[in-house]
Amino acid sequence: xxxxxxxxxxxxxxxxxxxxxxxxxxxxxxxxxxxxxxxxxxxxxxxxxxxxxxxxxxxxxxxxxxxxxxxxxxxxxxxxxxxxxxxxxxxxxxxxxxxxxxxxxxxxxxxxxxxxxxxxxxxxxxxxxxxxxxxxxxxxxxxxxxxxxxxxxxxxxxxxxxxxxxxxxxxxxxxxxxxxxxxxxxxxxxxxxxxxxxxxxxxxxxxxxxxxxxxxxxxxxxxxxxxxxxxx
Numbered sequence: 001x002x003x004x005x006x007x008x009x010x011x012x013x014x015x016x017x018x019x020x021x022x023x024x025x026x027x028x029x030x031x032x033x034x035x036x037x038x039x040x041x042x043x044x045x046x047x048x049x050x051x052x053x054x055x056x057x058x059x060x061x062x063x064x065x066x067x068x069x070x071x072x073x074x075x076x077x078x079x080x081x082x083x084x085x086x087x088x089x090x091x092x093x094x095x096x097x098x099x100x101x102x103x104x105x106x107x108x109x110x111x112x113x114x115x116x117x118x119x120x121x122x123x124x125x126x127x128x129x130x131x132x133x134x135x136x137x138x139x140x141x142x143x144x145x146x147x148x149x150x151x152x153x154x155x156x157x158x159x160x161x162x163x164x165x166x167x168x169x170x171x172x173x174x175x176x177x178x179x180x181x182x183x184x185x186x187x188x189x190x191x192x193x194x195x196x197x198x199x200x201x202x203x204x205x206x207x208x209x210x211x212x213x214x215x216x217x218x219x220x221x222x223x224x225x226x227x228x229x230x231x232x
Contacts, residue, residue: 039208046174050166050202054097057199062097065222069197070104072225073161076195076218081159085112090129090157090192093117093146098163099197099222106134116155119147120180126187127180129155157192162216164198171196171215171228172207185214193217200224 057065077084091105092098109115109132116129120142130148141147162181166174173196175181185191196216200223207213219226 036210039210043174043177043207046204046207047165047177050174051096053201054165054199057097063100065199066094066100068222069099069220070101072222073101073195073197073220074104074107076220076225077159080193080218084108084159086114087159088114088116088129088155088157090116090118090160091132092161092163092197094163099199101161101197105132109133114155116157117148118160118184119145124179124183126184129157131155156188160192160194162194162196164196164202164219166202166204166207167196167198167216167219168204168206169219169226169228170206170209171217171219172209172213173216174202174204174207179212182212182214186212195220197221 077089081087089105089108091101094100094102105115115132117132118127118129121128123142130152131154132148132152136148136152138146139149162173162175164173165176173181185194194214194216196219198219198221200221202221209215215228217228219228
């Protein structure tokens with residue numbers, strides 16, 4: 001277990017480290033180049049705004065929101081999947097004020113769920129997922145992020161969480177801008193059931209979806225658990 005005071009123990013990295021990893025990422029496939037640049041600039045400004053708003057939350061408010069999200073997510077998992085014993089669930093390590101769902105991850109592990117954590121093994125490539133338990137002794141990965149060690153089993157998630165900077169009712173996610181999560185969903189077959197995790201205040205009318213954006217199946221905030229309408 002790591003002794004870093006900023007890394008409280010036995011958890012690992014988030015699905016997307018985009019802001020620091022690949023700030024210039026944008027996939028202009030089938031999009032007018034000027035429109036693509038305009039959307040990219042708008043998204044960058046929205047990330048800054050939403051993260052600044054998130055940073056104003058106090059510790060107690062953040063903890064209360066995380067607890068409410070954890071309860072709503074647990075209920076969603078129960079209703080949608082029933083007994084998850086033996087199934088692979090990918091969580092995330094909370095950074096930059098994201099909701100902290102580590103207690104739920106530990107509960108799932110104790111209930112026999114195979115919990116995994118995503119990490120960047122190759123830059124600008126899909127994420128990989130390694131098994132995690134509360135006793136996993138982590139190592140430092142790229143960008144100095146704690147991750148499960150290389151000898152941890154690599155798995156493919158059936159259910160995955162996606163931390164949200166912003167979100168829409170249609171299930172589109174504003175992430176950190178590196179494109180890792182969308183690359184991963186596009187590469188996995190079958191595609192996992194993807195659940196966005198964020199704050200209610202981060203709701204947006206649109207993110208101006210682009211060809212590379214993949215909608216999530218559900219959004220969970222401290223206020224509600226929302227199934228997402230099917231996309232054509």
